[in-house]
Amino acid sequence: MPLAALAVAGLLIAGAMIFLYAPEDDLQGQVQRIFYIHVSSAVAAFICFGIVAGASLLHLWRGGLRADRLGRAAALVGLVFTVNTIVLGIIWAKPIWNWDPSQTWDARFTSTVVLGMVYAGYLMVRKFAPPGPQAMRLASVVGIIGFIDVPVVYFSVRWWRTLHPGTVLGAAGGPALPPAMLYTVFITLIAVLFFAAVLVAIRYRIEWERDEKAARAAAASLELAQSPGGPGERTSSLDWG
């Protein structure tokens, strides 16, 4: 709970910095302020994706519920951040690129859309597969292959055409942003990543409670079936009597 409050406070500080502290962009005007949250959500989405792949690998290797639960939590949070990234990107791109399809589908946009689709597939496998170890195993396979596919999509489109601005932060000769913007970027990034971590933790707990509940229900029905006078007993006496 205190962590959640801290995450919200962090987001509020980041929001204040984005709108009050960071200077207005000369070329793009106010729209450029989307950049801070857009980039931070993209980083959060890709980190969540890495966690899904790592957890999937761990689950296939070692088995067990814990890695799988982490994968489930990170996939859901990652999907939220992926959608957020795409929606913000679309809003930002409308006035800047004027939504020309030949310019829109560049490497980063395409691979982020594919990322969202892979997350959705991962969660859908869980929904449709028979619950239990089978759903976990099948979803883990999707998580790992999706993780391999997203960079392949990125490079295959990049090789074809791309439009996104080059790396701004890691450019040679120091970052190409004024210091006020740079501080805002870092504060927003930290706030969003912390928020994402808290969301994953909350989701992990929800999944944990759900697993516990399922285990309790299974144990209870087993006990009921075995107890004298339980439904299992009665059916058998009816059958044979």
Added chain:
Amino acid sequence: MRFISVALAVAGKDLRSEWRGRELLPALAQFIILAVVIANFAFDLDLTTGPRLSPGILWLVLVFAGLVAFGRTFAAEREQASLEAMLLTPAGPTAVFAGKALAAAALLAVCELVLLPAMAVFLGSPLSPLVFATVLLATVGMAALGCLFAALAAQTRARELLLPVLAMPLWIPFVVVGGRAVQASMTGAPLNLQPLAVLLDFDVLFVVVASLAARFVLDE
């Protein structure tokens, strides 16, 4: 050696049962011709727009025909519950998977032999050996991924729904690179073999990945 003979035996079994039953291929051929006819009327093609739009039509039809073909590979095994029997033999799941993928790739290649001439006849698409090579190279990787996800989807409730959702995002690299190669070839650009090399890389990558993952998917 044993792995290869098992895979070939499984592929031979699938192709033989398809040859004797003749269920999937006639239906797929019909599907492909109908798709090309619909594309012709949907785009209202003429001599100039036909060649320009045909690469896109080619990949759209190929992706959907692939989904139908791969969906059937494991559906038939499931209906007769013969997959469990096959996995109970000492054959090993990876070899069984390789055989099924091989057979599915061969079926899709036959579909392409229907699709490309049909496109030349109905849409006026300019064909060249490069187009055939590109499509065949893409088929290998698409079959590896498609078969893996068909095996995965066959174990779930909504398999017809799940296969496209899982396979299509992962096929995008093949469509991006293959689409560019076919586009270049059909518009008469100078010969460039680089896309073929990239497709070959993708094939190697995804065949290896799918074979590694097959053990976990087919492990009932």
